[in-house]
Amino acid sequence: MEITEVENGLILEYVEDFEARHIFECGQCFRWKKEQDGSYTGIAYGRVLNVKSDYENGIVLLGNTNLKDFWSIWFDYFDLGRNYGAIKEALSEDPVLGMAISHGKGIRILKQEPWELLISYIISANNSIPMISRSVGLLSEMYGKQIHYRGEAYYAFPDPVKLLEAGIDGISLCRAGFRCKYIYQAAKMVEAGEIRLQEIASMDIDNARTTLMKIPGVGPKVADCIMLFSMQKYGAYPVDVWVKRVTKHFFFDRDVKMKEIQRFAEEKFGDMAGFAQEYLFYFARDLNCK
DNA sequence: AAACAGGAACCAC
DNA sequence: GTGGTTCCTGTT
Numbered sequence: 001m002e003i004t005e006v007e008n009g010l011i012l013e014y015v016e017d018f019e020a021r022h023i024f025e026c027g028q029c030f031r032w033k034k035e036q037d038g039s040y041t042g043i044a045y046g047r048v049l050n051v052k053s054d055y056e057n058g059i060v061l062l063g064n065t066n067l068k069d070f071w072s073i074w075f076d077y078f079d080l081g082r083n084y085g086a087i088k089e090a091l092s093e094d095p096v097l098g099m100a101i102s103h104g105k106g107i108r109i110l111k112q113e114p115w116e117l118l119i120s121y122i123i124s125a126n127n128s129i130p131m132i133s134r135s136v137g138l139l140s141e142m143y144g145k146q147i148h149y150r151g152e153a154y155y156a157f158p159d160p161v162k163l164l165e166a167g168i169d170g171i172s173l174c175r176a177g178f179r180c181k182y183i184y185q186a187a188k189m190v191e192a193g194e195i196r197l198q199e200i201a202s203m204d205i206d207n208a209r210t211t212l213m214k215i216p217g218v219g220p221k222v223a224d225c226i227m228l229f230s231m232q233k234y235g236a237y238p239v240d241v242w243v244k245r246v247t248k249h250f251f252f253d254r255d256v257k258m259k260e261i262q263r264f265a266e267e268k269f270g271d272m273a274g275f276a277q278e279y280l281f282y283f284a285r286d287l288n289c290k
Numbered sequence: 291a292a293a294c295a296g297g298a299a300c301c302a303c
Numbered sequence: 304g305t306g307g308t309t310c311c312t313g314t315t
Binding site: 216 | 295296297298299
């Protein structure tokens, strides 16, 4: 990779396995908005960033940043030190994964913030992606810190304290329905130190899952999403309806239970299950696999 | 306008 | 521990 500093941004060249559309639209994040020019603008770690990529030429343009933030935030956020070529090659031994990977070849799993993901995925339960994005956006607008970029206002995701101050009634304004009480309780547990996300992140996958599931609104699927997308637990294989459908369709072709799918993923993909899940999810949505 | 979409809680068994 | 029902908001 080669980095050039330009006016209010960076040009990255010789970047492999990076396609903004695949990264931001494979279901792992809710705060990146597509712009007219095909770039994406989002907010993470208290910074607003604009991203545009050209997969074939290995070019990524980062707007509204600098070298310091690149090395302290964005290099890790986009996991640019990871060799996705090797992962894709290994997974492609399976022909179904081979197809899925050619559909989403530029997917990278972002290293997002555990607290924001905990709340985002509590909201995701029995909910659709546009509605989840809206609720997370509303919480941020109402209770998060405002940041300006190109004359527009962006909002960081609010701290637990801010949500506690808002109370259940304040939280309910984000239109997350029955999940609002879980959001409030989660904030309470985190603020009280009853749940320590950093500690959970350092546990092995089974202990981390069990501990996360003590939080109301967090079941097996939500726990696996939090672990995969913010705690680098790449053996997690979150099974939502799409992953259930696509796994069932290509690998079973019969009625299967969640537990069977979990065991199958663990045995077939091992510590790469999370990557396989993302390729399959994006593929299933593309195919509208039912 | 009724049917459908989407995970976890909760309660029987 | 498994199975069925309910929760909320929105779209088709």
